[in-house]
Every structure is written in C-alpha cells, then in structure tokens.
Amino acid sequence: MSARVGIIGIGQTPYKRAHPELSSAELIWAAVDEALRDANVDIDAIDVIIAGVAPDALSGENGVEKTAVLGSGKPFLRVNTGGATGSSATFAAADYVASGRAKMALVVGVERMGQATSSQNVFNTVFDPIYEKDFPLTTITMAALRASMSMRVYGYTSRDWAEIAARNHRNALRNPLAHLKLDVTVEDIMNSPLLAWPIHRYEACPMSEGACAMVLAAGDVVGSRSVAWIQGLSSMTDSYAMGDRINRPAGSLVDLLTLELSARRAYADAGITDPRRQVDVIELYSPFSSAEAMTYPALGMCAPEDGPRFVQEQLDDVSLPVFNPSGGPQAANPVSATGMVRIAECALQVRGLAGERQVPDVVRAVATGQGGATQFSTVCVLGAESPE
Amino acid sequence: MTELITIPGRWEFDYTYFAGEAASRFFGELKDNRRIMGVCCPSCKRVLVPARSFCDVCFQRTEDWVEVGPEGVVETFTILTATFAGMPKPPVVIAYVTFDGADTALLNVVTGLDLSNISDAADRLQARPRVRACFVDEPQGRITDFMFTLF
Numbered sequence: 001m002s003a004r005v006g007i008i009g010i011g012q013t014p015y016k017r018a019h020p021e022l023s024s025a026e027l028i029w030a031a032v033d034e035a036l037r038d039a040n041v042d043i044d045a046i047d048v049i050i051a052g053v054a055p056d057a058l059s060g061e062n063g064v065e066k067t068a069v070l071g072s073g074k075p076f077l078r079v080n081t082g083g084a085t086g087s088s089a090t091f092a093a094a095d096y097v098a099s100g101r102a103k104m105a106l107v108v109g110v111e112r113m114g115q116a117t118s119s120q121n122v123f124n125t126v127f128d129p130i131y132e133k134d135f136p137l138t139t140i141t142m143a144a145l146r147a148s149m150s151m152r153v154y155g156y157t158s159r160d161w162a163e164i165a166a167r168n169h170r171n172a173l174r175n176p177l178a179h180l181k182l183d184v185t186v187e188d189i190m191n192s193p194l195l196a197w198p199i200h201r202y203e204a205c206p207m208s209e210g211a212c213a214m215v216l217a218a219g220d221v222v223g224s225r226s227v228a229w230i231q232g233l234s235s236m237t238d239s240y241a242m243g244d245r246i247n248r249p250a251g252s253l254v255d256l257l258t259l260e261l262s263a264r265r266a267y268a269d270a271g272i273t274d275p276r277r278q279v280d281v282i283e284l285y286s287p288f289s290s291a292e293a294m295t296y297p298a299l300g301m302c303a304p305e306d307g308p309r310f311v312q313e314q315l316d317d318v319s320l321p322v323f324n325p326s327g328g329p330q331a332a333n334p335v336s337a338t339g340m341v342r343i344a345e346c347a348l349q350v351r352g353l354a355g356e357r358q359v360p361d362v363v364r365a366v367a368t369g370q371g372g373a374t375q376f377s378t379v380c381v382l383g384a385e386s387p388e
Numbered sequence: 389m390t391e392l393i394t395i396p397g398r399w400e401f402d403y404t405y406f407a408g409e410a411a412s413r414f415f416g417e418l419k420d421n422r423r424i425m426g427v428c429c430p431s432c433k434r435v436l437v438p439a440r441s442f443c444d445v446c447f448q449r450t451e452d453w454v455e456v457g458p459e460g461v462v463e464t465f466t467i468l469t470a471t472f473a474g475m476p477k478p479p480v481v482i483a484y485v486t487f488d489g490a491d492t493a494l495l496n497v498v499t500g501l502d503l504s505n506i507s508d509a510a511d512r513l514q515a516r517p518r519v520r521a522c523f524v525d526e527p528q529g530r531i532t533d534f535m536f537t538l539f
Binding site: 021060115120121130131132134135137138141144145146147148151152194195199239242243244247 | 392394397398399403405407408411436437438444445463464465466467468469470472473474475476480482483484486491492493494495496497506510513514516530531532
C-alpha cells in the first residue's frame with residue numbers, strides 16, 4: 001500500500017554558463033522559493049528536504065547546499081548518482097511520500113560549475129583511479145567511445161548525430177530557461193570543431209549552472225492544485241566498468257540495458273503498452289546527441305538495428321512523442337540538477353505550463369536520467385491522470 | 389548597483405590511492421613479468437581483465453589467474469582532438485581492447501597510428517584492428533606500463 005505522489009510545485013533558475021550575481025545559497029533559494037510559491041505552500045508544510053549534488057569539485061564547495069536549506073529543521077539527505085543525481089533525488093523524495101513518511105517533500109538540485117575553470121579535469125576524477133584515471137577519460141571522451149561503437153555496430157553516421165543535435169537546438173530556441181540558443185543547421189553542427197572523434201562541439205552539452213526545485217505531495221494533500229502525477233518510476237544500476245559491458249551477449253556498451261529495464265518497469269506501473277503512441281513527450285538525459293540515439297530502442301521506440309532509421313522517423317512522424325521540447329541537456333546541462341530538470345519539464349508539460357514550448361494536450365510524459373558511465377538509469381512516467 | 393565581488397579559489401589536494409590486492413598483483417605482473425593477467429569468475433566463468441578481487445555481477449570472489457594477450461582487438465576508440473585543461477595535448481587515441489583470452493575489454497592509449505588525417509585514422513580504427521601490448525622500457529607497476537600498438 002503506497003500513497004499516490006504528485007508534483008505540485010516547480011522552480012527553476014535560468015540555466016547559463018554562470019550566475020555571477022548569485023551566491024550558491026542564493027541560487028538554491030531562487031529555485032526553492034519559486035517551487036514553494038508554485039505549490040502554494042510555505043516551508044512549514046515540508047516534511048523532508050532532499051538535495052542532489054554531483055561532484056563537489058565542480059563547484060569547489062563541499063556540500064554546496066549547506067548554507068541554503070538546513071535552517072528549517074527537517075530531515076535531510078543528499079544524493080549523488082552523477083548525471084542521474086536530480087532524478088535519483090526526486091525518486092528518494094517520491095519514496096518518502098509514497099511510503100507515508102512525508103506528506104510533502106522538497107527536492108532541490110543545484111549545479112554551481114560556473115565556478116570551475118577546468119571542468120573536464122574534474123570529470124576525469126570520477127573515473128577509477130587504479131586502472132583508468134591515468135588516461136584522458138572525461139565525460140566527452142567517454143561519450144565518444146560509445147558513439148564510435150554505435151557507428152560500427154548499428155551504422156549511425158555523423159549526420160545522424162548532427163540531425164539529432166539540430167532538433168534539440170531548434171527546440172531550445174523556444175525555451176527561455178535554456179543556456180544555449182543556437183540557430184544552427186545540420187551542416188553548421190557537422191562543421192563545428194571536433195572535440196573527440198566523432199563528437200563535434202554542437203553535439204555536446206554546454207557547462208551550465210542553475211538550480212531546480214520541486215515540491216512533491218501525497219494525493220490526499222494535493223487539493224485543487226495543478227498537479228503532474230507520478231504514474232511510474234524505476235531506477236537500476238549497472239556495472240561501472242565500461243570494458244565489462246563490451247562483450248556482453250545482452251546489453252552491450254551501446255545498448256542501454258538498465259534504461260530498458262527501468263522503462264519496462266515504469267511503463268508497466270503506468271499502464272503503458274505502446275510507448276510510441278501512449279507517450280506525448282519524452283525528455284531525455286542525453287548530454288550528447290549520440291547518447292540520445294542509444295535511448296530510442298531502450299525506451300521502446302524501435303528495434304536496436306532500426307535506430308539510425310528512427311533518427312529520421314522521429315523528425316517526420318508527428319504521431320510519435322515529442323523529444324526534448326526543452327531542448328534537452330544539449331541546450332543546458334546543469335549536471336547536478338539535469339535529471340530533475342527532465343522531470344520538471346515533463347511536469348510542466350503535463351500541467352500545461354510550458355509556455356511557448358508547450359506540446360498540445362499532453363496526457364503522459366516520460367523523463368529519463370543517466371549517471372556516471374551510465375551505471376545509473378532512471379525512468380519516470382508523469383501523467384495528468386491520478387494513478388489508482 | 390552593488391559591485392559584485394568574486395573570490396579566487398583553488399583546490400589542490402594530494403592523494404595516495406590504494407590499489408588493493410588484485411590490482412597490486414596485476415601491476416606486479418606488468419612490472420616484473422611484462423604480462424597481462426586476468427582473473428576468472430567461478431560463477432559466470434568470464435575472464436575479467438584488468439584483474440579484480442571479485443565479480444561484481446555474480447558477487448563471487450575471483451579465483452584463478454590466467455595470462456591473456458599480449459595481442460587483442462580494438463573494440464571501440466576515440467581520438468581526443470581538442471585541448472582541455474589538465475588533459476594531454478591532442479591528438480591522443482584511447483581504446484577499449486579485448487585481449488586474446490579475455491572476456492572484458494581494457495582501456496589504454498593506442499600508438500603507432502598516423503594521425504595526420506583524423507578521419508582516415510578513425511576509419512582504420514573502426515575496422516577493429518588487432519593491436520599488441522607494447523611495454524615501456526622501465527615498467528613502474530602502473531597501468532601506463534604498456535600501451536596498445538597497431539601492427
């Protein structure tokens with residue numbers, strides 16, 4: 001027996017390279033204050049606070065949230081699952097509410113990496129210091145290792161990566177919160193500087209700062225508020241070692257096995273049997289366009305071998321879900337918050353509050369999270385209808 | 389309008405990483421015998437390279453040590469082409485290689501490749517070429533004691 005859980009409040013700062021006008025505490029406060037206002041509650045109504053912060057070294061501050069949210073005298077915990085930090089923190093909050101331990105939970109993800117001057121050097125420290133850290137392994141080269149394998153195994157081309165990136169950048173032009181607003185063609189993207197073969201600059205996410213906060217509430221205290229219901233959620237881990245996944249018979253390095261298993265479970269909870277038709281919006285945690293392509297089969301959009309064909313299909317077939325109406329992480333990637341931003345965007349779409357980028361008549365939306373070397377995957381289904 | 393203040397900061401910490409039992413033996417084999425060793429999981433029977441004390445899928449301690457390589461095949465790669473603070477000067481090729489006799493792939497640098505044309509180099513690496521572990525003159529007991537060389 002678990003309580004129904006809905007998202008009733010959302011607050012987001014704009015996402016950009018840096019917010020030099022705000023301290024870290026002020027950055028968090030801006031998002032939290034907006035989320036509480038959106039939910040029409042004050043801090044006294046909150047039973048637990050959960051913060052999501054990925055590597056401290058990105059901000060150069062340990063426990064960056066400490067000066068912002070601890071004064072209110074609540075149970076508190078902090079989550080770090082790399083790029084999935086924001087979604088994992090949201091899941092923890094949802095579990096508090098579902099279990100009856102809290103009626104309302106406040107969750108906040110904050111990224112302060114605008115204070116960092118050598119972020120790829122910091123990202124190198126997330127890799128294994130014994131066998132791997134000596135090599136130029138970073139978020140970019142990690143993604144590139146998988147992109148090149150996807151090209152070899154499934155036949156993706158550089159143009160496919162650019163087509164996906166072009167759509168994400170095009171969508172971001174309608175999102176006032178987006179960091180990058182690039183009016184670029186497929187050719188512009190293919191001609192942008194090569195960072196690590198096969199990834200070009202405009203196929204990669206930017207370094208973004210910003211905070212996202214949400215208020216989650218149990219069904220019996222939602223009242224008449226505008227709400228996006230959590231219809232299904234699932235998360236799963238995988239072996240960290242990318243080299244261990246290369247020769248696996250099922251779920252190789254370029255098949256997102258744990259995302260697929262998470263989606264299967266979350267879809268079942270939400271009653272989704274045909275995700276191509278029953279989902280209106282999908283917000284992906286894909287910081288690189290090549291990483292986005294790997295999600296298509298995992299989310300039930302196509303067979304793995306049809307991935308390259310689906311790149312074109314999702315551009316042409318209007319009956320398919322709309323991918324990344326926000327522009328996705330290629331337009332803004334505040335690492336600690338980004339998994340939560342995906343869920344927040346879906347909740348805004350379900351609540352009809354997404355402004356110029358609103359997709360018409362959103363009944364159901366799916367948000368993903370991926371962290372580390374994709375050893376963490378999360379899938380969250382949000383809907384307008386309350387779960388039973 | 390208040391003038392916004394910024395405060396300079398720097399994190400500079402030194403660490404000593406403890407490699408542990410399995411990696412210490414693996415590195416010792418590199419240094420003393422110039423050979424690549426894997427361990428076998430008693431449950432799934434995979435030969436895990438580089439060596440580790442247990443199989444994190446089966447939750448079983450690994451037992452038998454087996455020599456693999458020194459040749460193997462390039463599974464996937466990237467060529468770092470841009471300059472990033474703290475990273476080596478581009479171009480640099482890194483690749484996951486499955487050594488002959490191993491079930492998992494290991495990351496290292498690839499040498500012996502003409503990088504004057506990145507696209508041509510990528511084409512060559514996409515063909516899953518065979519490589520050999522080539523040792524440095526004075527191994528230190530580190531993963532950098534060898535690199536992959538095309539032949």
